[in-house]
Amino acid sequence: MDDDYPFDNASAPANDRMSALQASYDAATVEHLANLGVGPGWSCWEIGAGGGSIARWLAERAGADGHVLATDVDTRLLADLPSNTSVVHHDVREEPVPDRKFDLIHARLVLIHFPERDELVAKLSAALAPGGWLVLEEIEARGQTVLETPDEASASVFRSVQGRIIDLLERAGSDVEWAGRLPDVLAGAGLREIGSGRVTTRWPGGGTEIRVLAANSLELADKLAEEGVPAEELEQFRKVLGDPRFTVSSYPLVSAWGRG
Template identity: 85%
Template sequence: MDDEYPFDNASAPASDRMSALEASYDTTTFRHLAELGVGAGWSCWELGAGGGSVARRLAEQVGPDGHVLATDLDTRLLADLPANASAVRHDVRAEPVPDREFDLIHARLVLIHFPERDELVAKLAGALAPGGWLVLEEIEPRGQTVLETPDEASATIFRSVQGRILDLLERAGSDVEWAGQLPEVLAGAGLREVGSARSTTRWPGGGPEIRLLAANSVELAEKLTADGVPPEEIEQFRRVLADPRFTVSSYPLVSGWGRR
Protein backbone atom coordinates (compact mmCIF):
# COMPACT_ATOMS: atom_id res chain seq x y z
CA MET A 1 0.00 0.00 0.00
CA ASP A 2 1.49 3.37 -0.99
CA ASP A 3 -1.07 5.62 0.74
CA GLU A 4 -1.13 8.04 -2.21
CA TYR A 5 -4.27 9.66 -3.57
CA PRO A 6 -4.66 7.80 -6.88
CA PHE A 7 -5.97 10.66 -9.04
CA ASP A 8 -4.53 13.96 -10.22
CA ASN A 9 -6.66 17.04 -10.93
CA ALA A 10 -3.87 18.34 -13.16
CA SER A 11 -4.11 15.35 -15.50
CA ALA A 12 -5.80 15.49 -18.89
CA PRO A 13 -8.66 13.09 -17.92
CA ALA A 14 -9.46 14.99 -14.71
CA SER A 15 -12.05 17.27 -16.31
CA ASP A 16 -13.87 14.25 -17.78
CA ARG A 17 -13.72 12.51 -14.41
CA MET A 18 -15.18 15.52 -12.60
CA SER A 19 -17.96 16.13 -15.12
CA ALA A 20 -18.91 12.45 -15.01
CA LEU A 21 -19.07 12.51 -11.21
CA GLU A 22 -21.28 15.58 -11.36
CA ALA A 23 -23.60 13.97 -13.92
CA SER A 24 -23.78 10.82 -11.79
CA TYR A 25 -24.23 12.19 -8.29
CA ASP A 26 -25.07 15.91 -8.15
CA THR A 27 -28.83 15.36 -8.17
CA THR A 28 -28.61 13.08 -5.13
CA THR A 29 -26.15 15.35 -3.31
CA PHE A 30 -28.21 18.48 -3.92
CA ARG A 31 -31.35 16.75 -2.64
CA HIS A 32 -29.75 15.65 0.62
CA LEU A 33 -28.23 19.07 1.28
CA ALA A 34 -31.57 20.77 0.66
CA GLU A 35 -33.30 18.33 3.00
CA LEU A 36 -30.86 19.27 5.77
CA GLY A 37 -31.97 22.87 5.42
CA VAL A 38 -28.89 24.58 4.02
CA GLY A 39 -29.91 28.21 3.77
CA ALA A 40 -29.12 31.89 3.91
CA GLY A 41 -26.12 32.94 5.96
CA TRP A 42 -24.60 29.46 6.42
CA SER A 43 -20.85 28.96 6.53
CA CYS A 44 -19.99 25.87 4.46
CA TRP A 45 -16.84 23.91 3.71
CA GLU A 46 -16.78 21.83 0.54
CA LEU A 47 -13.86 19.45 1.03
CA GLY A 48 -12.33 17.93 -2.09
CA ALA A 49 -14.34 20.33 -4.20
CA GLY A 50 -13.20 18.89 -7.54
CA GLY A 51 -14.88 20.68 -10.41
CA GLY A 52 -16.85 22.92 -8.06
CA SER A 53 -20.47 22.04 -8.88
CA VAL A 54 -21.43 21.43 -5.24
CA ALA A 55 -19.61 24.55 -4.06
CA ARG A 56 -21.48 26.62 -6.64
CA ARG A 57 -24.85 25.16 -5.60
CA LEU A 58 -24.08 25.82 -1.93
CA ALA A 59 -23.14 29.40 -2.77
CA GLU A 60 -26.59 29.86 -4.29
CA GLN A 61 -28.24 28.43 -1.18
CA VAL A 62 -26.32 30.45 1.42
CA GLY A 63 -26.71 33.75 -0.41
CA PRO A 64 -24.63 36.92 -0.03
CA ASP A 65 -24.59 36.70 3.77
CA GLY A 66 -23.14 33.19 3.73
CA HIS A 67 -19.83 31.82 2.56
CA VAL A 68 -18.53 28.63 0.94
CA LEU A 69 -14.93 27.53 1.35
CA ALA A 70 -13.98 25.13 -1.47
CA THR A 71 -10.74 23.22 -0.84
CA ASP A 72 -8.80 20.66 -2.83
CA LEU A 73 -5.26 19.45 -3.36
CA ASP A 74 -5.41 21.18 -6.73
CA THR A 75 -7.77 24.11 -7.30
CA ARG A 76 -7.30 24.70 -11.02
CA LEU A 77 -10.79 23.32 -11.77
CA LEU A 78 -12.34 25.78 -9.29
CA ALA A 79 -12.15 28.90 -11.40
CA ASP A 80 -14.96 31.44 -11.55
CA LEU A 81 -16.57 30.67 -8.19
CA PRO A 82 -19.23 33.18 -7.07
CA ALA A 83 -18.25 36.15 -4.92
CA ASN A 84 -19.43 34.41 -1.75
CA ALA A 85 -17.18 31.37 -2.34
CA SER A 86 -13.41 30.99 -2.26
CA ALA A 87 -11.06 28.27 -3.50
CA VAL A 88 -8.08 27.35 -1.32
CA ARG A 89 -5.48 24.64 -1.76
CA HIS A 90 -5.63 22.47 1.36
CA ASP A 91 -4.52 18.99 2.37
CA VAL A 92 -6.89 17.78 5.06
CA ARG A 93 -4.50 14.95 5.92
CA ALA A 94 -1.51 17.16 6.69
CA GLU A 95 -2.88 20.58 7.57
CA PRO A 96 -5.07 21.87 10.41
CA VAL A 97 -8.73 22.49 9.71
CA PRO A 98 -9.53 26.10 8.75
CA ASP A 99 -9.75 28.45 11.71
CA ARG A 100 -13.52 28.90 11.74
CA GLU A 101 -16.65 26.93 12.62
CA PHE A 102 -18.89 25.61 9.87
CA ASP A 103 -22.64 25.09 9.67
CA LEU A 104 -22.00 22.44 7.02
CA ILE A 105 -19.00 20.38 5.96
CA HIS A 106 -19.49 18.19 2.89
CA ALA A 107 -17.11 15.75 1.21
CA ARG A 108 -17.93 13.39 -1.66
CA LEU A 109 -15.65 10.55 -2.78
CA VAL A 110 -12.70 11.90 -0.79
CA LEU A 111 -12.09 10.07 2.48
CA ILE A 112 -12.51 6.59 0.97
CA HIS A 113 -9.02 6.96 -0.49
CA PHE A 114 -7.20 7.72 2.79
CA PRO A 115 -6.17 5.01 5.28
CA GLU A 116 -6.67 7.42 8.20
CA ARG A 117 -10.27 8.09 7.09
CA ASP A 118 -11.88 7.46 10.51
CA GLU A 119 -9.51 9.91 12.20
CA LEU A 120 -10.27 12.50 9.53
CA VAL A 121 -14.01 12.20 10.26
CA ALA A 122 -13.33 13.09 13.89
CA LYS A 123 -11.16 16.00 12.73
CA LEU A 124 -13.96 17.33 10.52
CA ALA A 125 -16.59 16.87 13.23
CA GLY A 126 -14.48 19.08 15.48
CA ALA A 127 -14.64 21.91 12.91
CA LEU A 128 -18.44 22.11 13.03
CA ALA A 129 -20.30 24.90 14.77
CA PRO A 130 -22.81 23.74 17.39
CA GLY A 131 -25.74 22.37 15.41
CA GLY A 132 -23.63 22.06 12.26
CA TRP A 133 -23.90 19.13 9.87
CA LEU A 134 -21.19 16.84 8.53
CA VAL A 135 -22.27 15.15 5.28
CA LEU A 136 -20.06 12.45 3.78
CA GLU A 137 -20.82 10.61 0.55
CA GLU A 138 -18.83 7.59 -0.56
CA ILE A 139 -19.22 4.85 -3.15
CA GLU A 140 -19.40 1.07 -2.96
CA PRO A 141 -17.64 0.34 -6.27
CA ARG A 142 -17.77 -3.43 -6.02
CA GLY A 143 -21.56 -3.14 -5.87
CA GLN A 144 -21.68 -2.14 -9.53
CA THR A 145 -23.33 -4.68 -11.85
CA VAL A 146 -23.77 -5.20 -15.59
CA LEU A 147 -27.41 -4.54 -16.50
CA GLU A 148 -27.39 -4.88 -20.28
CA THR A 149 -24.72 -6.20 -22.65
CA PRO A 150 -24.61 -6.95 -26.38
CA ASP A 151 -22.64 -10.14 -25.70
CA GLU A 152 -20.95 -11.98 -22.87
CA ALA A 153 -17.50 -10.99 -24.15
CA SER A 154 -18.31 -7.33 -23.44
CA ALA A 155 -19.40 -8.15 -19.90
CA THR A 156 -16.27 -10.25 -19.37
CA ILE A 157 -13.85 -7.53 -20.49
CA PHE A 158 -15.71 -4.97 -18.39
CA ARG A 159 -15.53 -7.07 -15.23
CA SER A 160 -11.89 -7.94 -15.81
CA VAL A 161 -10.50 -4.44 -16.35
CA GLN A 162 -12.82 -2.75 -13.87
CA GLY A 163 -11.83 -5.32 -11.25
CA ARG A 164 -8.17 -4.57 -11.85
CA ILE A 165 -8.83 -0.83 -11.47
CA LEU A 166 -10.47 -1.44 -8.10
CA ASP A 167 -7.58 -3.68 -7.07
CA LEU A 168 -5.17 -0.80 -7.82
CA LEU A 169 -7.24 1.62 -5.75
CA GLU A 170 -7.34 -0.76 -2.81
CA ARG A 171 -3.59 -1.28 -2.89
CA ALA A 172 -3.19 2.51 -2.88
CA GLY A 173 -5.13 2.72 0.40
CA SER A 174 -8.76 3.04 -0.70
CA ASP A 175 -11.37 1.09 1.25
CA VAL A 176 -14.10 0.20 -1.23
CA GLU A 177 -16.35 -1.09 1.57
CA TRP A 178 -16.04 1.87 3.94
CA ALA A 179 -19.18 3.61 2.66
CA GLY A 180 -21.36 1.06 4.43
CA GLN A 181 -19.79 2.02 7.76
CA LEU A 182 -20.58 5.75 7.53
CA PRO A 183 -23.39 5.79 10.14
CA GLU A 184 -21.21 4.05 12.71
CA VAL A 185 -18.22 6.27 11.95
CA LEU A 186 -20.28 9.47 12.22
CA ALA A 187 -21.80 8.35 15.51
CA GLY A 188 -18.36 7.38 16.75
CA ALA A 189 -17.21 10.94 16.09
CA GLY A 190 -19.81 12.14 18.60
CA LEU A 191 -22.40 13.38 16.12
CA ARG A 192 -26.15 13.16 16.68
CA GLU A 193 -29.18 12.76 14.39
CA VAL A 194 -27.11 10.38 12.26
CA GLY A 195 -28.76 9.13 9.09
CA SER A 196 -27.86 7.64 5.75
CA ALA A 197 -29.28 6.74 2.35
CA ARG A 198 -28.06 4.56 -0.50
CA SER A 199 -28.81 5.31 -4.14
CA THR A 200 -28.09 3.59 -7.44
CA THR A 201 -28.83 4.71 -11.00
CA ARG A 202 -28.15 3.42 -14.53
CA TRP A 203 -25.05 4.29 -16.54
CA PRO A 204 -25.73 3.60 -20.24
CA GLY A 205 -22.84 3.09 -22.63
CA GLY A 206 -21.74 6.32 -24.26
CA GLY A 207 -23.53 8.42 -21.63
CA PRO A 208 -22.03 11.21 -19.53
CA GLU A 209 -21.94 9.15 -16.33
CA ILE A 210 -20.07 6.12 -17.61
CA ARG A 211 -17.29 8.43 -18.81
CA LEU A 212 -16.05 8.23 -15.22
CA LEU A 213 -14.91 4.67 -15.83
CA ALA A 214 -13.27 5.55 -19.14
CA ALA A 215 -11.47 8.53 -17.56
CA ASN A 216 -10.23 6.32 -14.73
CA SER A 217 -8.85 3.84 -17.27
CA VAL A 218 -6.96 6.66 -19.02
CA GLU A 219 -5.62 8.16 -15.81
CA LEU A 220 -4.52 4.78 -14.45
CA ALA A 221 -3.38 3.30 -17.79
CA GLU A 222 0.32 3.19 -16.93
CA LYS A 223 -0.34 1.55 -13.57
CA LEU A 224 -2.72 -0.96 -15.16
CA THR A 225 -0.15 -1.89 -17.80
CA ALA A 226 2.55 -2.23 -15.14
CA ASP A 227 0.14 -4.49 -13.24
CA GLY A 228 -0.08 -6.81 -16.23
CA VAL A 229 -3.22 -5.60 -18.01
CA PRO A 230 -2.50 -5.63 -21.78
CA PRO A 231 -3.06 -2.24 -23.47
CA GLU A 232 -5.41 -3.87 -25.98
CA GLU A 233 -7.67 -4.98 -23.12
CA ILE A 234 -7.81 -1.42 -21.83
CA GLU A 235 -8.82 -0.27 -25.33
CA GLN A 236 -11.48 -3.00 -25.49
CA PHE A 237 -12.78 -1.84 -22.12
CA ARG A 238 -13.19 1.72 -23.43
CA ARG A 239 -15.00 0.48 -26.55
CA VAL A 240 -17.43 -1.45 -24.36
CA LEU A 241 -18.10 1.67 -22.28
CA ALA A 242 -18.90 3.64 -25.46
CA ASP A 243 -21.37 1.03 -26.76
CA PRO A 244 -25.00 2.21 -26.24
CA ARG A 245 -26.06 -1.45 -26.03
CA PHE A 246 -24.06 -1.78 -22.82
CA THR A 247 -25.37 -0.53 -19.45
CA VAL A 248 -24.11 -0.87 -15.90
CA SER A 249 -25.49 0.26 -12.59
CA SER A 250 -23.78 3.27 -11.08
CA TYR A 251 -21.37 2.85 -8.25
CA PRO A 252 -23.84 2.75 -5.34
CA LEU A 253 -23.57 6.04 -3.44
CA VAL A 254 -23.96 6.06 0.34
CA SER A 255 -24.78 9.48 1.80
CA GLY A 256 -24.29 9.79 5.55
CA TRP A 257 -24.88 12.77 7.84
CA GLY A 258 -24.63 13.71 11.48
CA ARG A 259 -25.02 16.84 13.57
CA ARG A 260 -22.83 18.35 16.25
Protein backbone atom coordinates in the same frame (compact mmCIF):
# COMPACT_ATOMS: atom_id res chain seq x y z
CA MET B 1 -3.17 15.12 -1.69
CA ASP B 2 -0.45 12.55 -1.22
CA ASP B 3 1.51 10.32 -3.54
CA ASP B 4 -0.92 7.48 -2.83
CA TYR B 5 -3.94 9.51 -3.90
CA PRO B 6 -4.91 7.83 -7.19
CA PHE B 7 -6.26 10.77 -9.20
CA ASP B 8 -4.92 14.11 -10.38
CA ASN B 9 -6.86 17.23 -11.42
CA ALA B 10 -3.93 18.11 -13.69
CA SER B 11 -4.32 14.96 -15.77
CA ALA B 12 -5.88 14.98 -19.24
CA PRO B 13 -8.89 12.82 -18.19
CA ALA B 14 -9.71 15.00 -15.15
CA ASN B 15 -12.41 17.08 -16.84
CA ASP B 16 -14.21 13.96 -18.07
CA ARG B 17 -13.95 12.42 -14.60
CA MET B 18 -15.35 15.53 -12.90
CA SER B 19 -18.20 16.06 -15.35
CA ALA B 20 -19.16 12.38 -15.14
CA LEU B 21 -19.24 12.40 -11.34
CA GLN B 22 -21.27 15.59 -11.31
CA ALA B 23 -23.79 14.16 -13.78
CA SER B 24 -24.01 10.95 -11.77
CA TYR B 25 -24.27 12.23 -8.23
CA ASP B 26 -25.02 15.96 -7.96
CA ALA B 27 -28.79 15.46 -7.90
CA ALA B 28 -28.58 13.10 -4.91
CA THR B 29 -26.09 15.33 -3.09
CA VAL B 30 -28.19 18.45 -3.60
CA GLU B 31 -31.32 16.69 -2.39
CA HIS B 32 -29.67 15.63 0.86
CA LEU B 33 -28.12 19.04 1.51
CA ALA B 34 -31.40 20.81 0.81
CA ASN B 35 -33.23 18.46 3.17
CA LEU B 36 -30.75 19.36 5.92
CA GLY B 37 -31.80 22.98 5.54
CA VAL B 38 -28.77 24.64 3.95
CA GLY B 39 -29.81 28.22 3.51
CA PRO B 40 -29.09 31.94 3.89
CA GLY B 41 -26.28 32.84 6.22
CA TRP B 42 -24.72 29.37 6.46
CA SER B 43 -20.97 28.92 6.69
CA CYS B 44 -20.05 25.89 4.54
CA TRP B 45 -16.85 23.99 3.81
CA GLU B 46 -16.70 21.93 0.62
CA ILE B 47 -13.72 19.54 0.83
CA GLY B 48 -12.28 18.13 -2.38
CA ALA B 49 -14.36 20.63 -4.34
CA GLY B 50 -13.21 19.24 -7.69
CA GLY B 51 -15.03 21.00 -10.52
CA GLY B 52 -16.97 23.23 -8.15
CA SER B 53 -20.58 22.25 -8.89
CA ILE B 54 -21.56 21.62 -5.26
CA ALA B 55 -19.61 24.65 -4.00
CA ARG B 56 -21.53 26.75 -6.52
CA TRP B 57 -24.87 25.34 -5.33
CA LEU B 58 -23.97 25.92 -1.70
CA ALA B 59 -22.98 29.52 -2.44
CA GLU B 60 -26.33 30.18 -4.07
CA ARG B 61 -28.17 28.71 -1.08
CA ALA B 62 -26.04 30.53 1.50
CA GLY B 63 -26.59 33.88 -0.17
CA ALA B 64 -24.85 37.17 0.45
CA ASP B 65 -24.82 36.67 4.24
CA GLY B 66 -23.29 33.20 4.00
CA HIS B 67 -19.93 31.90 2.88
CA VAL B 68 -18.51 28.82 1.21
CA LEU B 69 -14.93 27.67 1.60
CA ALA B 70 -14.02 25.44 -1.36
CA THR B 71 -10.79 23.51 -0.84
CA ASP B 72 -8.78 21.02 -2.85
CA VAL B 73 -5.16 20.08 -3.32
CA ASP B 74 -5.49 21.20 -6.93
CA THR B 75 -7.81 24.17 -7.45
CA ARG B 76 -7.31 24.68 -11.19
CA LEU B 77 -10.84 23.46 -11.99
CA LEU B 78 -12.44 25.84 -9.48
CA ALA B 79 -13.21 28.89 -11.58
CA ASP B 80 -16.00 31.45 -11.82
CA LEU B 81 -17.48 30.67 -8.42
CA PRO B 82 -19.81 33.20 -6.75
CA SER B 83 -18.32 36.10 -4.79
CA ASN B 84 -19.30 34.57 -1.43
CA THR B 85 -16.92 31.65 -2.12
CA SER B 86 -13.26 31.40 -1.17
CA VAL B 87 -11.08 28.92 -3.08
CA VAL B 88 -8.12 27.69 -1.03
CA HIS B 89 -5.45 25.07 -1.67
CA HIS B 90 -5.71 22.76 1.34
CA ASP B 91 -4.69 19.21 2.20
CA VAL B 92 -7.18 17.92 4.74
CA ARG B 93 -4.79 15.12 5.70
CA GLU B 94 -1.78 17.27 6.50
CA GLU B 95 -3.05 20.73 7.36
CA PRO B 96 -5.08 21.97 10.34
CA VAL B 97 -8.75 22.67 9.85
CA PRO B 98 -9.52 26.34 9.12
CA ASP B 99 -9.76 28.62 12.15
CA ARG B 100 -13.53 28.94 12.10
CA LYS B 101 -16.62 26.83 12.74
CA PHE B 102 -18.95 25.59 10.04
CA ASP B 103 -22.68 25.02 9.78
CA LEU B 104 -21.98 22.43 7.10
CA ILE B 105 -18.93 20.40 6.10
CA HIS B 106 -19.32 18.23 3.00
CA ALA B 107 -16.93 15.80 1.32
CA ARG B 108 -17.79 13.49 -1.57
CA LEU B 109 -15.46 10.74 -2.80
CA VAL B 110 -12.53 12.04 -0.78
CA LEU B 111 -11.89 10.23 2.49
CA ILE B 112 -12.37 6.70 1.13
CA HIS B 113 -8.88 6.86 -0.37
CA PHE B 114 -6.97 7.50 2.86
CA PRO B 115 -5.96 4.96 5.54
CA GLU B 116 -6.54 7.52 8.32
CA ARG B 117 -10.13 8.15 7.15
CA ASP B 118 -11.75 7.54 10.56
CA GLU B 119 -9.37 9.98 12.24
CA LEU B 120 -10.19 12.56 9.58
CA VAL B 121 -13.90 12.23 10.39
CA ALA B 122 -13.14 13.09 14.02
CA LYS B 123 -11.00 16.02 12.86
CA LEU B 124 -13.82 17.39 10.70
CA SER B 125 -16.44 16.86 13.38
CA ALA B 126 -14.45 19.11 15.69
CA ALA B 127 -14.71 21.93 13.13
CA LEU B 128 -18.52 22.04 13.24
CA ALA B 129 -20.40 24.88 14.83
CA PRO B 130 -22.93 23.78 17.48
CA GLY B 131 -25.72 22.07 15.56
CA GLY B 132 -23.68 21.98 12.35
CA TRP B 133 -23.84 19.07 9.92
CA LEU B 134 -21.09 16.83 8.60
CA VAL B 135 -22.12 15.13 5.34
CA LEU B 136 -19.94 12.42 3.84
CA GLU B 137 -20.61 10.61 0.57
CA GLU B 138 -18.68 7.61 -0.70
CA ILE B 139 -19.17 4.89 -3.28
CA GLU B 140 -19.50 1.14 -2.89
CA ALA B 141 -16.93 0.41 -5.58
CA ARG B 142 -17.73 -3.28 -5.91
CA GLY B 143 -21.47 -2.67 -6.10
CA GLN B 144 -21.70 -2.27 -9.88
CA THR B 145 -23.54 -4.81 -12.02
CA VAL B 146 -23.86 -5.25 -15.77
CA LEU B 147 -27.47 -4.48 -16.71
CA GLU B 148 -27.39 -4.83 -20.50
CA THR B 149 -24.70 -6.20 -22.80
CA PRO B 150 -24.53 -7.01 -26.52
CA ASP B 151 -22.56 -10.19 -25.77
CA GLU B 152 -20.83 -12.00 -22.94
CA ALA B 153 -17.41 -10.96 -24.20
CA SER B 154 -18.25 -7.31 -23.51
CA ALA B 155 -19.44 -8.12 -20.00
CA SER B 156 -16.34 -10.22 -19.39
CA VAL B 157 -13.84 -7.53 -20.40
CA PHE B 158 -15.74 -4.98 -18.33
CA ARG B 159 -15.63 -7.14 -15.20
CA SER B 160 -11.99 -8.01 -15.72
CA VAL B 161 -10.64 -4.48 -16.15
CA GLN B 162 -12.95 -2.86 -13.64
CA GLY B 163 -12.02 -5.48 -11.07
CA ARG B 164 -8.32 -4.81 -11.64
CA ILE B 165 -8.89 -1.06 -11.22
CA ILE B 166 -10.61 -1.57 -7.88
CA ASP B 167 -7.89 -3.99 -6.76
CA LEU B 168 -5.31 -1.33 -7.59
CA LEU B 169 -7.18 1.33 -5.61
CA GLU B 170 -7.42 -0.98 -2.61
CA ARG B 171 -3.69 -1.62 -2.66
CA ALA B 172 -3.14 2.15 -2.77
CA GLY B 173 -5.09 2.53 0.50
CA SER B 174 -8.73 2.91 -0.53
CA ASP B 175 -11.33 1.06 1.55
CA VAL B 176 -14.08 0.08 -0.86
CA GLU B 177 -16.25 -1.22 2.02
CA TRP B 178 -16.04 2.00 4.06
CA ALA B 179 -19.15 3.61 2.55
CA GLY B 180 -21.40 1.08 4.23
CA ARG B 181 -19.91 1.91 7.63
CA LEU B 182 -20.35 5.68 7.39
CA PRO B 183 -23.29 5.96 9.84
CA ASP B 184 -21.31 4.07 12.50
CA VAL B 185 -18.21 6.17 11.84
CA LEU B 186 -20.18 9.40 12.29
CA ALA B 187 -21.75 8.12 15.48
CA GLY B 188 -18.31 7.09 16.73
CA ALA B 189 -17.13 10.66 16.19
CA GLY B 190 -19.78 11.85 18.64
CA LEU B 191 -22.30 13.19 16.14
CA ARG B 192 -26.04 12.85 16.62
CA GLU B 193 -29.18 12.71 14.47
CA ILE B 194 -27.37 10.28 12.16
CA GLY B 195 -29.03 9.59 8.83
CA SER B 196 -28.09 8.00 5.53
CA GLY B 197 -29.27 7.24 2.03
CA ARG B 198 -28.13 5.10 -0.89
CA VAL B 199 -28.72 5.71 -4.58
CA THR B 200 -27.90 3.69 -7.68
CA THR B 201 -28.61 4.82 -11.24
CA ARG B 202 -28.02 3.48 -14.75
CA TRP B 203 -24.91 4.30 -16.77
CA PRO B 204 -25.59 3.59 -20.46
CA GLY B 205 -22.68 3.09 -22.83
CA GLY B 206 -21.66 6.30 -24.55
CA GLY B 207 -23.32 8.46 -21.88
CA THR B 208 -21.75 11.20 -19.82
CA GLU B 209 -21.83 9.27 -16.55
CA ILE B 210 -19.99 6.16 -17.72
CA ARG B 211 -17.08 8.30 -18.89
CA VAL B 212 -15.77 8.25 -15.34
CA LEU B 213 -14.78 4.62 -15.89
CA ALA B 214 -12.96 5.39 -19.13
CA ALA B 215 -11.24 8.38 -17.50
CA ASN B 216 -10.10 6.20 -14.60
CA SER B 217 -8.70 3.61 -17.00
CA LEU B 218 -6.75 6.29 -18.85
CA GLU B 219 -5.43 7.94 -15.70
CA LEU B 220 -4.37 4.62 -14.20
CA ALA B 221 -3.13 3.09 -17.46
CA ASP B 222 0.54 2.99 -16.47
CA LYS B 223 -0.20 1.39 -13.12
CA LEU B 224 -2.54 -1.13 -14.75
CA ALA B 225 0.18 -2.01 -17.25
CA GLU B 226 2.55 -2.63 -14.35
CA GLU B 227 -0.10 -4.99 -12.96
CA GLY B 228 -0.10 -6.95 -16.20
CA VAL B 229 -3.25 -5.60 -17.86
CA PRO B 230 -2.60 -5.64 -21.64
CA ALA B 231 -3.05 -2.36 -23.53
CA GLU B 232 -5.41 -4.07 -25.98
CA GLU B 233 -7.67 -5.16 -23.12
CA LEU B 234 -7.86 -1.57 -21.86
CA GLU B 235 -8.72 -0.42 -25.39
CA GLN B 236 -11.48 -3.02 -25.64
CA PHE B 237 -12.76 -1.94 -22.21
CA ARG B 238 -13.11 1.64 -23.46
CA LYS B 239 -14.89 0.47 -26.61
CA VAL B 240 -17.39 -1.42 -24.47
CA LEU B 241 -18.02 1.71 -22.39
CA GLY B 242 -18.85 3.61 -25.58
CA ASP B 243 -21.31 1.02 -26.88
CA PRO B 244 -24.96 2.17 -26.39
CA ARG B 245 -26.00 -1.49 -26.21
CA PHE B 246 -24.03 -1.81 -22.97
CA THR B 247 -25.32 -0.51 -19.61
CA VAL B 248 -24.05 -0.88 -16.06
CA SER B 249 -25.37 0.31 -12.77
CA SER B 250 -23.59 3.27 -11.26
CA TYR B 251 -21.32 2.85 -8.31
CA PRO B 252 -23.86 2.94 -5.45
CA LEU B 253 -23.45 6.25 -3.62
CA VAL B 254 -23.87 6.16 0.15
CA SER B 255 -24.61 9.54 1.76
CA ALA B 256 -24.46 9.86 5.54
CA TRP B 257 -24.83 12.82 7.86
CA GLY B 258 -24.61 13.67 11.50
CA ARG B 259 -25.02 16.77 13.64
CA GLY B 260 -22.54 18.29 16.04
